[in-house]
Amino acid sequence: MADAPLILGIETSCDETGIGIVRGHTLLADALASSVAEHARFGGVVPEVASRAHLEAIVPTMDRALAEAGVTIADIDAIAVTSGPGLAGALLVGVAAAKGYALAAEKPVYGVNHLAAHVAVDTLEHGPLPEPAIALLVSGGHSSLLLVDDLARGVTPLGATIDDAAGEAFDKVARLLGLPFPGGPYVDREAAAGDPAAIGFPRGLTAAKDLAAHRYDFSFSGLKTAVARWVEARQRAGEPVPVADVAASFQEAVCDVLTAKALAACQAHGVDTLVIGGGVAANSRLRVLAEQRAAKLGIRVRVPRPKLCTDNGAMVAALGSHLVAAGVAPSRLDLPADSALPLTTVSV
Ligand code: KG4
Ligand code: ZN
Numbered sequence: 001m002a003d004a005p006l007i008l009g010i011e012t013s014c015d016e017t018g019i020g021i022v023r024g025h026t027l028l029a030d031a032l033a034s035s036v037a038e039h040a041r042f043g044g045v046v047p048e049v050a051s052r053a054h055l056e057a058i059v060p061t062m063d064r065a066l067a068e069a070g071v072t073i074a075d076i077d078a079i080a081v082t083s084g085p086g087l088a089g090a091l092l093v094g095v096a097a098a099k100g101y102a103l104a105a106e107k108p109v110y111g112v113n114h115l116a117a118h119v120a121v122d123t124l125e126h127g128p129l130p131e132p133a134i135a136l137l138v139s140g141g142h143s144s145l146l147l148v149d150d151l152a153r154g155v156t157p158l159g160a161t162i163d164d165a166a167g168e169a170f171d172k173v174a175r176l177l178g179l180p181f182p183g184g185p186y187v188d189r190e191a192a193a194g195d196p197a198a199i200g201f202p203r204g205l206t207a208a209k210d211l212a213a214h215r216y217d218f219s220f221s222g223l224k225t226a227v228a229r230w231v232e233a234r235q236r237a238g239e240p241v242p243v244a245d246v247a248a249s250f251q252e253a254v255c256d257v258l259t260a261k262a263l264a265a266c267q268a269h270g271v272d273t274l275v276i277g278g279g280v281a282a283n284s285r286l287r288v289l290a291e292q293r294a295a296k297l298g299i300r301v302r303v304p305r306p307k308l309c310t311d312n313g314a315m316v317a318a319l320g321s322h323l324v325a326a327g328v329a330p331s332r333l334d335l336p337a338d339s340a341l342p343l344t345t346v347s348v
Contacts, residue, residue: 008101009022011082012058016033025123077324080321081098091338109331110320110347111347121318121319132269135275136275140167169223174187177190191285196249198249202253215261218258255285259290274299275302277309279311323347
């Protein structure tokens, strides 16, 4: 791998400005600037604030990544950038930067899919991904199950959330419990001290009548409402809300459904590798439960370390590296920032 191409990845689809550099499957730099603190008081990411923060952070983050890897832009063989999906104005900053650097340094540029990058990042930790694999992608904006036949050329969607994304549910429940934004890590921490069986929250789209049409789809909106009603009833009765138990029981409901459906997809497709990516893949209970249930079925679970699960530039570089190795042609220099880029388009 010593002579594998040197790939730089740029990520600006949401609130993290990420620039990563990889050679083959080896991570050389992963520079990150987050605007999350600027959004916290609004309880969600404010697109205009995010775009502005990317604009301010992109050049310093680029300089940090190059310094961390000990290379210059002239040494880079190709630049990959998140083309979509994501916030339009935020994506535009990364895409414009990628074009500028590519043009100035005469490098090929690959516009890539953010969700495919969440899958590709695992190769930096566990090496080449066996194909076919099933991928469970769970982030603040997306929850999908995919059949990955050929990550360089296309993925097959099996199911997705029909309402809230898993991360969104974590963030909303955190808010109900008075925890800070983004709520996932705080719910995770609270849940560690709670009883996951304390409250029997609903498991969306798992009833026999729902499975026919929604076997691999998710729904978290009913769960979020059930948590809200439960908390309100406590408050009305003047009783304290057992935050740790609510967090643990909610988290258990989410992780139960995610792992059950992902492993059912593995079995139905005769696939023995499940890769989990996206911010919610950082969840400690999801990691343990997936591992335990998969082991019983002889299925191998691959989840990258938490820092690689949430948005970063290394994941974009990892997908770029995979595309270059697979001989995929670069994008045109007028490549778009496409906020609604379909999951099936790995590179534009
Ligand atoms: O992939 P990501 O960084 O950004 C998107 O593409 O959306 O995912 C962010 C989401 C947030 O909703 C956050 O609350 C959630 O991932 N998250 C977690 C954990 N860490 C981050 N959810 C549950 N448990 C965690 N430990
Ligand atoms: Zn993401």
